[in-house]
Amino acid sequence: MWIALHFWSALYLCCLVLAGYALLDWMAIGLTRVERFGLAIILGPGVFGFCLVMISMVGIPPARGEIILLGGVFAIVATLARIWRRRAEPIYLPPEKTPVWILLLCPIAIGYGLYAVGTDVLVFPTLEWDAFAIWQLKAKVLATAALYPRPAYFFDVRLSYSHLRYPLLWPMICAGIDAANQSLREGLGKLPAYLFYLGTGICIYGTVRRSRGRTAAIIAAGLVLTAPVVYRYGGSGTAEMALTAFFTASILCILRWQQAQRWGDLILCALFSAAMAWTKNEGQALALINGIVILVLSPRPLGRKNILAVLAFAAIVIVLFIPWLIFIHPLPRSDEDYANRLNPYEISTHLYRLPAIIRAMLTEVANVKDWGIFWILLAALAVLARGSSMSRTMRTLWVLLILQALVYIPPYMVANWDLDELLPATVDRLFMHMMPAAALLIGLLWPRPVLTVNAAAIE
Amino acid sequence: MRLPDSMSQRQASSNLKKYFPTVLGILVVVSMASLDYLDWRRRTSPGSEEYMKFIAAWDNEYLAVSRGKGVFLQFQNLKTNAYQETARVYFRGNFILYPLPVIAAPEGTRINRYDDLADQNMHFHPNGQWLAARGVGSILVIDGSHGYDNPVYMIPVPTTRPTTAVQ
Numbered sequence: 025m026w027i028a029l030h031f032w033s034a035l036y037l038c039c040l041v042l043a044g045y046a047l048l049d050w051m052a053i054g055l056t057r058v059e060r061f062g063l064a065i066i067l068g069p070g071v072f073g074f075c076l077v078m079i080s081m082v083g084i085p086p087a088r089g090e091i092i093l094l095g096g097v098f099a100i101v102a103t104l105a106r107i108w109r110r111r112a113e114p115i116y117l118p119p120e121k122t123p124v125w126i127l128l129l130c131p132i133a134i135g136y137g138l139y140a141v142g143t144d145v146l147v148f149p150t151l152e153w154d155a156f157a158i159w160q161l162k163a164k165v166l167a168t169a170a171l172y173p174r175p176a177y178f179f180d181v182r183l184s185y186s187h188l189r190y191p192l193l194w195p196m197i198c199a200g201i202d203a204a205n206q207s208l209r210e211g212l213g214k215l216p217a218y219l220f221y222l223g224t225g226i227c228i229y230g231t232v233r234r235s236r237g238r239t240a241a242i243i244a245a246g247l248v249l250t251a252p253v254v255y256r257y258g259g260s261g262t263a264e265m266a267l268t269a270f271f272t273a274s275i276l277c278i279l280r281w282q283q284a285q286r287w288g289d290l291i292l293c294a295l296f297s298a299a300m301a302w303t304k305n306e307g308q309a310l311a312l313i314n315g316i317v318i319l320v321l322s323p324r325p326l327g328r329k330n331i332l333a334v335l336a337f338a339a340i341v342i343v344l345f346i347p348w349l350i351f352i353h354p355l356p357r358s359d360e361d362y363a364n365r366l367n368p369y370e371i372s373t374h375l376y377r378l379p380a381i382i383r384a385m386l387t388e389v390a391n392v393k394d395w396g397i398f399w400i401l402l403a404a405l406a407v408l409a410r411g412s413s414m415s416r417t418m419r420t421l422w423v424l425l426i427l428q429a430l431v432y433i434p435p436y437m438v439a440n441w442d443l444d445e446l447l448p449a450t451v452d453r454l455f456m457h458m459m460p461a462a463a464l465l466i467g468l469l470w471p472r473p474v475l476t477v478n479a480a481a482i483e
Numbered sequence: 484m485r486l487p488d489s490m491s492q493r494q495a496s497s498n499l500k501k502y503f504p505t506v507l508g509i510l511v512v513v514s515m516a517s518l519d520y521l522d523w524r525r526r527t528s529p530g531s532e533e534y535m536k537f538i539a540a541w542d543n544e545y546l547a548v549s550r551g552k553g554v555f556l557q558f559q560n561l562k563t564n565a566y567q568e569t570a571r572v573y574f575r576g577n578f579i580l581y582p583l584p585v586i587a588a589p590e591g592t593r594i595n596r597y598d599d600l601a602d603q604n605m606h607f608h609p610n611g612q613w614l615a616a617r618g619v620g621s622i623l624v625i626d627g628s629h630g631y632d633n634p635v636y637m638i639p640v641p642t643t644r645p646t647t648a649v650q
Contacts, residue, residue: 126512132516140523151534161574168581169582181593182586182587182594185570239508250519255518255522396515397511401507471503472504
C-alpha cells in the first residue's frame, strides 16, 4: 500500500519534470545543465497543471489515466525535441577556485533546508492555516469534480473564507497527486512544492554562477533556501513557493532575453508569467511588471523586435489567462474583492494607511527572525557598490524589486481587513515573492575574491 | 612622518579588500547555520507539538463523528477571544471531511472570517429534517465554556421529527 502510494506520487512528479524538459528543449538553447534542470522542474508543474485545468474545464476531472496519457504525450514531445532540435554547443563555465570551507559548510546548511522542507511536504499533515483553509481544500475540490459544470463549491458563500475566486493552478498541481493515487490523501498534495523549492534555489545558483562565480552562487542560493520564511511556507501547502519559483524562472528568462534576444526565452518568460497569474492574484501584478521591464529595459527598447516581443509576451499571457476570467465571471464576489476595490477613489480615501504599511515593510526588512541577514546584506552590498557603474542586469533586478514593493502597497490600502491583523499575517509572504530579485542582486554584488581575479588575469 | 602612515593605511586597505569576501562569507554561513538551528528548535518546541496534537485531535474527532455523512457544527458559550479557534475548527472540518459537508450556517451566509461564523452559528438551530436533507448525520457541539482541551460532544440527528436538541 505504502509502496503503491509513493510509486504513483513519484510517477506523477516524473511526469511533471518530463513536461518541463519537453517544452524547454524546444524553446531554450545555451543553458547549462544546472539552469536547464532548474527551469524544467519549475516549468513542468506549471505546464502540466495548466493542461489538467484545461481538460477539467471541458468536463474531465483529473484521473490516473489522464496523467499517464499526458505524461506519454510529453515524453514524445521531449523525444522529438531531442531528435529534431538543433542542439547548441554545451556551455562550459570557467573553472573557479571556491574556498573549501564554503563548499563544506554551505551544503550542510542547505541540506538542513532540504530536510526541513522535505519533511513538511512528505511527512507532516497540512498544518498551515491558509494551506488547509484555501489551497489544499481547493485541491480536494478539483480532484473530485471537473470544472465544467462548475462545482457547487464555487457558489457556496459559506466557504467564502477559502476565496472562491482565487486562481487554481497550484491547487490543480496538488490535485494531480490525488488523481494519480486515486484517493484523497491528506498531506500528500504538498509534494510538488518540493520541485518549486529546489527549482528556485537551482535557478538562482545557475544565474549567479554564470556571471559571478561559484562562491557567490552558493551564497545567493543558500540564503534563499535557508530563509526562515521559506521554511515556513516552502512545504506548507500554500501557493507562496510556487509563485516565488515561477517568478524566479521568469526573471532568469528576462535576463537571457536582454542578453541575446532569443524568441524562445521570451516565450518561456511569458509562460512563467502566465503561470504566475494563474497561481495568485499577486502573480497578475508581477506578470505586468515583467512586461514593463521587457518593454523598458531591453536593449533598443523602441526597436521593432522589442515592440514585437512585448506584444507577443502580452498576447501569450492574455490568451492563457482568458479561460480563468471566463471561469470566474459568474462566481460570487464575497471575499476581499481586491479587483473591484483597487480604484483611485478607494486608494485616495485610504491614504492614511500608507505610513503604517511602509513602517511594516521597513520593519520586515530588518526582521532577523524572518530573514536572517538577507535584506540587511543586500542593503550593505548595495551601499558598498555605490558609485560603480551598474550593468543592465543589475538595473533590471533593482527595477523589478522596487516595482514589486510598490505594487504591493495599494492592495494593503484598500483591503477590508484591519491592518494590525493583516500586515503581520501577510507581509512576510510578500517579501518571499520579492526574494528572487533580491537574491540575484546579492549574488551579483558579492565581492569577487582577490585571488580569483588574479588567477583569471594570469590565465 | 606621513609616509609610513600612508603606507600602513594602504596595507590595511589592501588587507581589508583581501579578507572582506572571507569575512562576509563567514558571516553568511554563521547566519544560515543559526537560522537552521532556530528552525529546528521551533519545530521541536512544545508549542509546535501542541498545535499538531490540537489539529490531530480535531481531525480524529471529525472522522469519528462523521461516519460517512456530513456534520453540523453547533457552537455554544463562545467567548470573543475564542472566535479564532472556532474558525479554525470550522475551516479544518471542511478540509478534512470534503466532499462531505460541514455546515455551521444556513445557505447564503457569507463566512469570511471568524466573527461571521460565530455570529451566524449561535442563533441558528436547524431541525433534524433540515439537516438530513443536506446529508448531515451528526451534530458536533463545541462548548466554549470549557476551553478547547476537550469541549466536544456529539448528538445523533433524528431524521423523523424536528428537534431543538442543541441547548
